[in-house]
Structure formats: C-alpha cells, structure tokens
Amino acid sequence: MRPGEDDVHVVGPAAEAGQLDALLATARTGTPVVAVVEGPAGIGKTTLLRRFRGRHPGLRESTVAGLPWESRRPGALVRRLLDDLPGGAPVPQDAADPADLGTELAARWAAAAADEPLLVAVDDAHCADAVSLQAVGSAVARTRDAAVLLLLARTVGWAAPGDHAALDVLDRLEAVRVRVPPLGPEETRLLAARVVAVDLPLPVARRLSEHTAGIPRHLLEVLRGTPPARWTDWQTRLPAPSTVQRRVRQALEGCSPAARALVEAAAVLGPSPVLADAAALAGLTDPIAALDEACSAGLLAPAGGHGLDVVAFPERFVRGAVHGGLPPMRRHDLHLRAAGIVDDETEQLRHRVEAAPLPDAGLAAQLVELARRKADEGAWAVVAGALIDAGRISPSRAEREDRLIQAVDALAGAGLLGQAVEALPDLEALPAGPRRDAVLAYVALQRGRRGQALAHLDTAWRHRGTDRDAAAVVCQRRVLHALADWDGDELVRWAGRAVEHAAPGSPVAVEARAVVGLGHAARGEVDRALTAYRQAVAESPPGPQLQRARMGLGWLLLARDDPEGARRELEFAVPSSRQTGSNRVSLWALVWLARTRLALGDWPGALDAVAQGEVLLNATGLDLLRPLVHWTGAQVHALRGEPDAADRHLRLGAAAEHDYAVMTVPTLLARAAVAEAASDFPAVVRHLAPLAARTPRGGLDEPGFWPWHGLYAEALVLTDRLAEADAFLAPLEATADRRGHRSVGARLGVVRGRLMAARGDVGGAERAFEAARTRLAPLPLPYDKARVDLVHGLTLRRAGRRRDAAELLTAARQLFAALDARVAVERCDRELKTGRPALRTADAGPDTLTEQERTVADLVATGMTNKEVAAAMMLSVKTVQFHLTRVYAKVGVRSRSELAARASRGPLAP
Numbered sequence: 001m002r003p004g005e006d007d008v009h010v011v012g013p014a015a016e017a018g019q020l021d022a023l024l025a026t027a028r029t030g031t032p033v034v035a036v037v038e039g040p041a042g043i044g045k046t047t048l049l050r051r052f053r054g055r056h057p058g059l060r061e062s063t064v065a066g067l068p069w070e071s072r073r074p075g076a077l078v079r080r081l082l083d084d085l086p087g088g089a090p091v092p093q094d095a096a097d098p099a100d101l102g103t104e105l106a107a108r109w110a111a112a113a114a115d116e117p118l119l120v121a122v123d124d125a126h127c128a129d130a131v132s133l134q135a136v137g138s139a140v141a142r143t144r145d146a147a148v149l150l151l152l153a154r155t156v157g158w159a160a161p162g163d164h165a166a167l168d169v170l171d172r173l174e175a176v177r178v179r180v181p182p183l184g185p186e187e188t189r190l191l192a193a194r195v196v197a198v199d200l201p202l203p204v205a206r207r208l209s210e211h212t213a214g215i216p217r218h219l220l221e222v223l224r225g226t227p228p229a230r231w232t233d234w235q236t237r238l239p240a241p242s243t244v245q246r247r248v249r250q251a252l253e254g255c256s257p258a259a260r261a262l263v264e265a266a267a268v269l270g271p272s273p274v275l276a277d278a279a280a281l282a283g284l285t286d287p288i289a290a291l292d293e294a295c296s297a298g299l300l301a302p303a304g305g306h307g308l309d310v311v312a313f314p315e316r317f318v319r320g321a322v323h324g325g326l327p328p329m330r331r332h333d334l335h336l337r338a339a340g341i342v343d344d345e346t347e348q349l350r351h352r353v354e355a356a357p358l359p360d361a362g363l364a365a366q367l368v369e370l371a372r373r374k375a376d377e378g379a380w381a382v383v384a385g386a387l388i389d390a391g392r393i394s395p396s397r398a399e400r401e402d403r404l405i406q407a408v409d410a411l412a413g414a415g416l417l418g419q420a421v422e423a424l425p426d427l428e429a430l431p432a433g434p435r436r437d438a439v440l441a442y443v444a445l446q447r448g449r450r451g452q453a454l455a456h457l458d459t460a461w462r463h464r465g466t467d468r469d470a471a472a473v474v475c476q477r478r479v480l481h482a483l484a485d486w487d488g489d490e491l492v493r494w495a496g497r498a499v500e501h502a503a504p505g506s507p508v509a510v511e512a513r514a515v516v517g518l519g520h521a522a523r524g525e526v527d528r529a530l531t532a533y534r535q536a537v538a539e540s541p542p543g544p545q546l547q548r549a550r551m552g553l554g555w556l557l558l559a560r561d562d563p564e565g566a567r568r569e570l571e572f573a574v575p576s577s578r579q580t581g582s583n584r585v586s587l588w589a590l591v592w593l594a595r596t597r598l599a600l601g602d603w604p605g606a607l608d609a610v611a612q613g614e615v616l617l618n619a620t621g622l623d624l625l626r627p628l629v630h631w632t633g634a635q636v637h638a639l640r641g642e643p644d645a646a647d648r649h650l651r652l653g654a655a656a657e658h659d660y661a662v663m664t665v666p667t668l669l670a671r672a673a674v675a676e677a678a679s680d681f682p683a684v685v686r687h688l689a690p691l692a693a694r695t696p697r698g699g700l701d702e703p704g705f706w707p708w709h710g711l712y713a714e715a716l717v718l719t720d721r722l723a724e725a726d727a728f729l730a731p732l733e734a735t736a737d738r739r740g741h742r743s744v745g746a747r748l749g750v751v752r753g754r755l756m757a758a759r760g761d762v763g764g765a766e767r768a769f770e771a772a773r774t775r776l777a778p779l780p781l782p783y784d785k786a787r788v789d790l791v792h793g794l795t796l797r798r799a800g801r802r803r804d805a806a807e808l809l810t811a812a813r814q815l816f817a818a819l820d821a822r823v824a825v826e827r828c829d830r831e832l833k834t835g836r837p838a839l840r841t842a843d844a845g846p847d848t849l850t851e852q853e854r855t856v857a858d859l860v861a862t863g864m865t866n867k868e869v870a871a872a873m874m875l876s877v878k879t880v881q882f883h884l885t886r887v888y889a890k891v892g893v894r895s896r897s898e899l900a901a902r903a904s905r906g907p908l909a910p
Contacts (some may be wrong), residue, residue, distance in 0.1 A: 011187045011194070011216075012909050013048065016178055020052045020151070023176060024059075027149040028117050034140055034150045036125075036170060036294050040157040042217025042243070049121055049153055060112060063118040066127030071166070075101060075759035077132035078419035081120070087111050098131050102138025109139065110146045117147040125152040130165035133666065137388060150175075159313070163222040184215025193215065196223050203422045203541065204231050211238045213316060218244070234422035235388060240321035248321035251297045258284055259293040263300060267322035268334040268351075269342070272303050272312045277341050281334060330355065345370065346382055350389065359395040367401070371410070373505045375792035378544030380414035380582055409473075410441045415583025417446050434460040434470040438477050445480055448623040450660050451480055471500035472509075479515050484624060484660035486699045486706075488522030495519060513657060514548045521556055522699035526739065530556055544582060547573045551589040559598050559704030563778055566596045575610075583620045587613060587645055590761055594632040599781040601819050603636050610636075610649075625658060627653040631666035631673075638677035639783075642820035657690070659838050665706050677823045679871040684715035692728065699730065703741035717754045720876050725755050743781055745844050746772040757795045758876065765795050790828065797831060798879075806832060830855075830873070849890055856883040860896055861903035 020035070027033045037045050040575065053061060062084040071688065078101050085108040087799050112118045122136070133428035144835040154170055183191065192200045192208075200208070208231060212218035218241035222231075230236045239245070254261050264275045265350035279767060291311065293301040299318060313319040326334070335355035339348045349367055357364060367390035374382040394400045411420035420443050430436050441456035441827030457477055464471040466526035470547035471769040475498035482491035495516035502509040514536055521529035533556055535831035536549040594609035613629035616622075630653025637645035650670055655663035668687050688708055691700060702704055709732050716725035737746040739836035755767035769792040776785050793808030813828035833851065851856065852873075859869045866880045873880070893899045 001354075004802070007282055009185065011190045013044065013181055016048060016180055017052060019176075019178055019460070020048070021055070024056065024117065024119070027147050029145050030132070030145050032148045032891075033141070034173065034175040035152070035154040035178050036173065036175045036177045037151060037180065037751040038156050039287045040213070040215060041155045042215045042241075043180045043182065043898075044216050045153040045155070045180055046123055047216075049123060049151060051142035051861060053119070053121070054152075056119070059119050061114055062112070063119075063123070066122065067125040068127045068349075071127055071129050074129055074131035075135070076598075078102075078105060078135040079132075081105060081122075081132075081136075082108060091608065098134035099138050101131070101135035102540060103142060103602060105135060106142035107150050108602055109143055113147045117149065117279065120148060120150045122150075123574075124155070125170060126154040126156075126167060128166055130169065133169040135232065137173055140173070141838045142344060144692040162475060163258075163510065172575075183209060183219065184214060185209050188214070188219060190221060193224055195220060195563050198223075198228055200231070203234075203418065203424075207234075208238070208420060212241065214409060215241075216378050217241070218317075226312070232425075235392065235421065237285075237320070237324075239324055240317040244315075244317040245321045245325065248299070249325060251299055251891040252322070253323075255293060255297055256290070258282070258287075258290040259297070260297075262287055262290040263294050263322055263327060263336075264330070265334065266311055266313075268331070269318045270347075271319060271348070272310055275309055275311050277338075278311065280341050281291060281338055285586065294722075295583070296735065307755075310901070326696045331355075335354050343782070346386070347369070348375075349386070353389045353393060356393050358393075360393045361395050363817070364390040364394045364399070364403075372867070375410070377503070377511075377541070378507065378510070378548065378582070380410045383418060383552070384408075384416060384419075385413055386485070405430070405435050406699070409442060412439065412446055413582060413584070414447070415587065415620045415622055417443065418619075421447070421621065432459070432463065433605075434464045434467060434474055434608055438470070443479075444622055445477070445484060446622050448626070448655070448660065448663055449660055450484070451784060453477075457481060465654055468501045469503070469908075472498050472506070475501055476508045476512050479512055479519075483515055483518060486522055486661040486665070488519045488524075488702075489676040489700045491519030491522065492516060506909055510545060512546070514545070514552060517552055521559065522702055524702055524739070526560060526702075526704075536557075539844050547706070548582075548585050551585055551592070554589065554596070555592045561704070561741065563596050563599045567593065570596060583616060584622060584625075586627070586890045587616050587620070587622055587625050591632075594629070598632055598636060599783075600780055606632055606636055624663065625661045627655045627666040627670070629653065631670040634670040636672040638674040639819075639821045639823055641677075641826070643678070645676075646677075649673060661700070665700065665708070669706065669708055670716075670861055672708065679873075681715040681718040681871060682867070683709060683798035685719060685721075688712040688715070703732075703736050703739050703744040707744075707747070709744070710751050713748070714754060715753040717751060717758055718870075718876060720758075722755060722758055725751070729755070742775040744782060746784060746788065748786055749775065749908060753795065754791060757798070762795065762799045766792070782815055783819060785820065786812045786819070786821075786824065789815070790824065794831060838863050851888065854884050857887045857899060858903070860884060861886075861900045863900070 016037075023033045023035055037048060038046050050828065051222035053059070053063070060877070062081060062639075063075060064084065064666050066077055066082045069299075103759060109118060109120065125133065136150070136152075149358070152170065152175070153175075165538075188205040188209040188677065189200045189202065192198050192765070193742045201649040203465050208219060212222060221241040221243060222238060222864065225242055226239060230241055231240065231573060240248070253262065255263070261282035262284060266278040269277055269281065275287060279285070282290075284290055288308070289301060291308070295302075298314055298324070301314045302308055303312040309777055317730060323331070332355045335351045337349035339355070342348055348364070352363055366385045370384040371383045372391070374380075375384065383491055384407050387410060391403035394403060394630035398625045404423070404426060407485040408420050408423045411417070411423070423439075424443065425437065426438065437456045441453045441460060444452035444456060457474065459472045460470075460477075464474055479491055479498060480496035484486075495512045498512040499509050503513070513532075517536070520526070520532065530553075531550060533553040537546065537553055540546040540549045550569045551573035554566045557563070557569060558566035570589050570593040574586055574593060581854065590609050590613040594606045594613065595807045597603070597606040597609060610633040610910055611628060614624075617626055617629055630649040634646045634649035634653065651668060655667040657664065668691060672687040677689060690710065691697070691706075691708055692712060693699060698806065701709070704894050709728075713729050713732075715723050716722075716728065722827060729752060733745070733748050734753070736748055749768050753765040753772070756762075756768060757765035769788055772788050773785070776788065789808045789812035793805045793812060796802075796808065797805035809828050809832050812871050813825055813832070816824040816828060854871065856869055859872060860866075866884065870877045887899070888894060889901065891902055893902055
C-alpha cells in the first residue's frame with residue numbers, strides 16, 4: 001500500500017488506535033512516553049502509525065524508518081533522527097558512541113518539545129543498527145519533563161530481520177507494549193466487502209481468517225489473488241500468501257540440491273515429519289548437513305520437545321508454499337514413494353490420494369473400509385478425513401453424495417464443527433432423505449440450535465422408510481437431542497429404539513449404550529446408571545469408546561457425591577479423546593472436570609479446565625456446550641470478588657429461553673451465582689424462577705446434577721417469602737433422603753435451618769445445621785462445609801449468642817480464606833466485627849447503638865435503600881427496618897435525610 005492512500009478498506013485495530021491516542025494525551029502533560037508497537041510482518045503496524053499521524057495533523061513529528069541495508073552502519077538511523085531535528089552542534093559522520101549520540105538526541109527532543117508535543121516515530125525499528133537503538137535508549141533515559149511520545153514499530157515472529165544486539169535493545173527498553181491483533185472472522189468479512197466487493201458467509205470468513213492467521217497483508221493477497229470459488233469450496237486448500245511464496249521460493253533457490261530435496265520431502269510428509277522418513281524420501285543417507293542448511297535458510301527447524309529426530313516448519317505458510325510450488329510430476333512421485341515409506345495405514349492412503357490425478361474406485365473403496373473400521377473405534381476425525389478423500393476420488397455422483405453425508409456426520413461426531421458447517425451448503429443441496437436430514441439435525445444440535453435440530457429430526461423420522469440403518473441413526477440423534485434437553489424418559493426410549501434398529505456392535509449401538517446411563521440417572525435410576533457405565537468401561541476397548549464411557553461415569557460419580565472418583569475418570573477422559581476421538585467428548589469431560597475441581601476446592605484447577613474449554617470451544621464452534629463451560633468460570637470469579645471477570649463469562653455463556661436445557665440451566669445458574677455473591681437475593685429468585693416454574697421439572701429435580709434448589713430456596717427465605725420456601729423445600733428434602741444424596745441433603749438442610757431461624761425456632765435451626773454438618777463430614781467439599789459454619793454463625797449471632805457465633809464464623813473464615821473465596825471472607829469479617837458487643841451508657845444516643853445498628857445506619861446514610869442494605873448484610877428487609885427504627889429513636893432523627901445529615905457532621909458512634 002502506498003503512503004498517502006486513504007486506507008478506506010482498512011479494518012481494525014480500533015482499540016490499539018485509542019491506546020495510542022491515550023499515550024499522546026499523557027505525553028501532552030509533559031511526561032515522556034515510550035511505546036513499542038509489535039506484531040508479525042503484515043499485521044498493520046505501519047498503517048496504524050500512519051493513521052495515528054493522520055488523526056493529529058498539527059502534531060510536530062520526527063519520523064524515520066529502519067533500513068535493512070543500513071543495519072550494519074553504526075549510528076545510521078540516529079543521525080537521520082538528528083538531521084530531522086535542527087539545532088545543536090553538527091554531528092560528525094563517524095560519531096558512533098551511543099551515549100554521546102543519545103545525549104545530543106535528548107537535548108534536541110527537549111528543545112523541539114518546549115512549546116508543543118513532539119512525536120518521534122521509528123518504523124521497522126527491528127531493521128535499525130544497534131548503535132542507533134542504543135542511542136535512542138540513552139536519549140529516553142536522559143529525557144525528563146518533556147512532552148515527547150516515542151513510538152517504535154517492530155516485527156516479531158518468524159522471518160523478523162534484525163541484528164541480535166539491536167533486538168536486545170528493543171526487548172530491554174522500558175516501554176508500553178502495543179500488540180496489533182489479528183483480524184477475526186467479522187473483520188475479515190468487512191475487509192472482503194471493501195476490497196473485492198464480496199459478502200463472505202461467516203464460515204468462509206472464519207476459514208480465511210484462520211488460514212492467514214488474521215494478518216491483513218496475507219488476507220489481501222489471498223483475496224486478490226485467488227478465485228472466489230476456491231474460498232467457498234470447503235475441500236479446497238487455500239494457497240500460501242504470495243509474499244510468503246516468493247520468500248520461500250528464493251530460499252529454496254539458494255539451497256543445495258540435498259537441502260532442497262529434504263525440505264520438499266518434509267513438506268510432502270506433513271507438518272512434523274520424522275527426519276528419517278524425510279531423509280529416505282529425499283534419498284539422503286546422512287541428512288544432517290542438509291538439515292543444517294535448511295534451518296539456516298529458515299525453511300525447517302527441529303520440532304520443539306524433540307532432538308533432531310522430528311522436524312517442523314518455522315512458520316505456518318512455509319510447508320504450504322513448498323508443497324504448492326512442487327511441479328505436478330515431482331509431487332506425484334514424492335507422494336507415491338511416501339506411501340511406501342510411512343507405516344500408518346491412514347497416512348499411506350492419504351499419500352496415495354494426493355498422488356491420484358483421476359477418480360479411482362478401488363482406492364475410494366479402501367478409504368471407505370478404513371472409515372468403517374475407525375468408526376467402530378469411535379475415531380471420528382480419522383473417519384471424516386478418509387470419507388472426504390474417498391468422495392473426492394469416487395467416480396459416480398451417487399457415491400460422492402453418500403460419502404459427503406457420511407463425512408459431514410463424522411466431522412460433527414468428532415467435534416470438528418467448523419468444517420461441518422462449511423460443508424452445509426453442499427449437504428443442503430442434496431436430495432432430502434433420512435440420512436441427510438439426520439446429519440443436518442446433528443450439526444444443528446451441536447450448534448445449540450434446538451428448533452432446527454427438532455425440525456430435521458421429525459423430517460428424518462417420517463422419511464425413514466424401511467432403511468433400518470438410517471432409522472438407527474435418527475434414533476441415536478434423538479438420544480442426543482433428549483440428552484441436551486435433559487429429558488431422561490425420552491433419552492431411554494430413543495436409546496432403546498436405536499439398539500433395536502442398529503446392528504449389534506455398530507457405532508450407533510455403542511454410542512446409544514454410552515449415553516443411556518445418563519437417561520437412567522436423569523429419571524432417578526442412578527444406581528442402574530452407574531451399573532451400566534461401569535459395565536461399559538469394563539467392556540470398551542482402549543481408545544475413544546473408553547473415553548466416552550469414562551466421561552459419562554465421571555459425570556455420574558460427581559452427581560453421586562464422589563468427586564474424587566469423578567476427577568479420576570474425567571482427567572482420564574480429557575486429553576486422549578481430543579487427540580484420537582471426539583472434541584465433543586473432550587469438551588464434555590472438561591465441563592464436568594471444572595465442576596468437580598470447584599467442588600473439591602481446587603479453584604485454580606477449575607479455572608484451568610474452563611480455560612481449556614474456552615480454547616476448545618473457539619476451535620470447534622460447539623455452542624451447545626458454551627454455557628456449561630462459562631458457568632463455572634462465572635461462579636468462581638464471582639466468589640473471588642472479581643465481578644468483571646464473572647460478567648465476561650456471563651456474556652460469553654448466555655443462552656436464550658427456548659434453547660436446550662443444557663444451555664439454559666447453566667446460564668441461569670451462572671447468573672444466580674453471580675447475584676448471590678453480590679448478596680442480590682431478589683435477583684437470585686428472578687434468575688431461578690423459570691426453573692421453579694417448569695411443569696413438570698423432571699430431571700431438573702434429580703439431586704446432584706443441577707445445584708439450583710438450595711440457592712433458590714435460600715433466596716426465598718432471605719426475601720421473606722417463607723411459606724413459598726417451605727412448600728418448595730419439603731418435596732426436595734424427601735427426594736434427597738430417598739436417594740441418600742448427602743451433599744444435596746446438607747444444602748437443603750442449611751436452608752431449612754435459615755427458615756426455622758426466621759420463624760423464631762433457633763433450636764430447630766441448630767439441629768438442622770448439625771444434621772447438615774454430619775452429612776458433609778465424610779465428603780471432600782470444603783466450600784459447602786464452610787457455608788454451614790457461616791450460616792450457623794449468622795443465626796447464633798442474631799440470637800444474641802455472640803461468643804458461639806464468633807467461633808463458627810472464625811472457622812468458616814479460615815476455610816473460605818484457604819479457597820480464596822474473598823466475598824465470603826469479607827462477609828465473615830463484617831459479621832465478626834458487628835458481632836462485638838456495643839458500649840452501653842445510661843442515656844440513649846449514638847453511643848448506645850449496637851454494631852449492627854451502626855452498620856445499618858452508616859449504609860442508609862450513604863443513600864442505600866433498605867433492600868440494598870438487606871442484601872449487603874444478608875438480612876431480611878424487615879430486620880433492616882427494625883434496626884433502622886431503633887436507630888432513629890437512639891439518634892433522635894425522624895427520616896433517612898435527617899440521618900444522612902446527622903452522619904455528615906461526624907461518626908454516629910465512636
């Protein structure tokens with residue numbers, strides 16, 4: 001792009017532009033500011049600087065750029081900077097002392113900024129000579145009380161040029177780091193609309209963004225140099241950007257024949273080939289010299305975590321540029337020979353497909369057979385790849401269509417939803433039928449689109465005809481639909497139908513068996529569910545099927561008060577399923593692992609699982625599980641007193657009213673948890689009321705799975721809706737007792753104690769708390785145990801038993817502090833403070849206020865309503881009103897405004 005263009009097509013980075021404007025505002029106050037603008041080549045650093053200067057046209061500036069051919073000339077760049085600022089003694093051309101040059105530069109900056117701010121911009125600073133950058137660093141150290149903004153733009157990452165000494169100066173410089181971010185899918189869509197006047201579908205924009213790493217220069221090159229048909233073809237490999245192709249071609253031309261052969265062989269074998277295989281394919285008996293040359297040329301590198309046995313490509317586009325630049329005959333020959341070198345059957349067939357110039361029915365049949373065997377193992381990612389390849393080389397249209405349907409189904413099963421969504425236009429163009437519609441339903445289900453999934457499922461079931469295999473697939477999709485709706489009866493019913501229609505041992509039958517246990521659990525048959533899952537774990541072979549079974553078992557163990565056992569199963573299920581099986585199962589495992597670690601008191605571990613889940617969500621687009629992932633993140637951050645982080649998870653995990661239950665329930669639970677941490681109990685009731693109003697509630701009332709009942713009932717008590725709380729609690733207490741569920745019984749028991757205390761039965765409340773404590777004693781649930789002590793202590797303090805209350809509150813505080821539950825620690829501190837007896841005098845007045853009355857008075861005097869005070873102090877509104885009436889009498893005021901005026905003259909009490 002030429003300087004001076006309007007850049008009307010430029011999109012982003014708005015936040016970074018605002019950051020530079022804020023830095024200039026700071027510099028205007030007379031405070032020197034140094035910032036380093038960083039990012040990979042082509043990310044838009046120069047454009048950001050140019051547009052910043054354009055927004056401030058009257059600003060005095062000194063602008064230079066590092067020149068690669070001057071990088072070995074000491075002092076070359078700093079002399080240009082000095083020449084740009086007149087004044088001072090002439091600088092000799094042979095001057096090369098960084099300190100002297102820096103002193104002179106600082107003096108000229110100060111003089112130039114005496115009356116108005118000065119912008120000093122150094123573009124391509126990584127290309128500057130070391131002496132100049134050292135002089136700039138010295139000038140920065142010597143500049144005081146001057147309105148100077150120094151901006152240095154540097155390239156980081158692969159292919160970033162620069163002398164090591166110069167780069168070390170940039171790394172050590174004390175400066176604000178402004179990192180220019182990549183463009184996301186929405187910005188890619190906007191760029192395409194402005195540059196090539198094309199309205200990209202979001203999946204295509206996401207694909208282009210991922211392919212180019214969101215680097216604007218690379219995006220522009222692909223958009224301008226590639227026919228649009230290739231963008232929208234989900235099976236097309238997009239080319240490397242033209243600048244990378246040129247750089248790689250030049251590097252290859254400078255290599256010896258041996259090094260070039262090694263690089264080309266490695267590109268054919270894959271992103272991280274074994275060096276021995278690459279050497280064999282290149283015909284090299286001793287590849288070390290060739291490898292060393294290729295590494296020096298920036299074309300290969302030893303793979304991280306390995307010695308020299310595995311190699312990799314140092315930048316994302318290098319392999320594609322090398323492979324795409326191979327002549328057709330050489331590419332054909334290399335792939336055919338590679339098929340005879342690699343050991344893995346999947347890789348052998350992949351190379352044969354790469355070498356196939358024409359349709360090949362025999363090779364396609366081998367790929368379909370491979371897919372069938374891998375489907376039996378549950379390795380859906382491998383299945384999808386084999387079927388996509390088979391479809392590409394199948395001679396007949398019918399075979400290509402059938403294999404497309406199966407491939408998209410496998411992509412959805414593997415959790416590779418982005419690729420499945422990209423293939424939807426091709427899939428939707430096929431004739432309607434039970435198999436096609438079942439796949440469309442599957443993709444819609446994984447995206448959390450309940451209405452679409454149900455419509456496709458109904459259509460598929462109506463059109464199933466006599467095709468038992470197709471009917472079995474539809475039934476299995478109905479099973480997953482019922483699971484997402486947490487409908488145990490429907491889940492068990494459709495699982496039975498799936499087994500009835502499916503061939504014994506088929507993937508459909510296996511997955512139905514792996515899920516049916518959750519259906520039993522959702523309708524109260526937890527022991528039966530555990531038996532089914534333990535049998536599935538014992539019978540499943542190693543691999544994805546075993547991970548599925550152990551994930552389900554872990555979920556059930558968490559629900560059955562065995563979080564230690566749940567953690568063991570879930571930690572087993574997380575990594576392997578992501579590598580060889582289904583991202584979907586891996587994400588389910590991470591969801592429940594986060595809940596398990598939260599329960600066990602490992603809150604950093606819980607947030608780690610949430611972070612892993614976020615990464616996997618962004619990689620897969622499995623929106624069905626998005627609210628489940630963010631539920632735990634919101635709750636932990638709320639309990640830690642980090643409202644901004646909690647709100648972020650609430651936003652990212654939001655679901656709509658008519659979404660699946662596994663989306664709406666955690667959304668409401670997360671909102672309620674954040675409200676509870678803020679002591680906003682009316683909001684807790686409001687958020688959870690939709691769950692209480694469901695008729696029937698079915699699996700939502702099954703103890704252990706969705707922990708909302710205690711939170712809702714306690715909020716009813718604390719908002720003085722005692723009769724509603726009693727009516728709500730009674731059947732749930734009976735269910736928990738009947739199921740023998742200790743943690744749920746304890747949580748409900750705590751609420752029962754609060755309810756009894758609110759009705760004046762302190763003795764009954766104490767018995768309820770002791771029963772809750774007994775239920776929790778054998779369980780490793782530290783937060784629940786601390787909650788019992790907290791609420792018990794609150795009750796005793798309000799009953800006037802301050803010494804007993806203090807012991808319980810102190811014990812609770814210790815547990816909360818160990819968890820870093822800062823909100824609860826502050827509550828304990830507040831209660832311990834207000835629990836001290838007040839000084840007593842003979843006369844009524846401010847000195848006779850109790851600590852609790854003083855707290856109420858102070859909060860009311862700040863303008864808080866009774867409702868807000870009640871939330872802050874975990875009291876009922878009636879109790880606050882009672883205390884406030886006594887405060888008025890003791891202080892001698894008649895209204896809130898008089899109380900505020902009295903408080904403004906000094907403390908209400910010593």
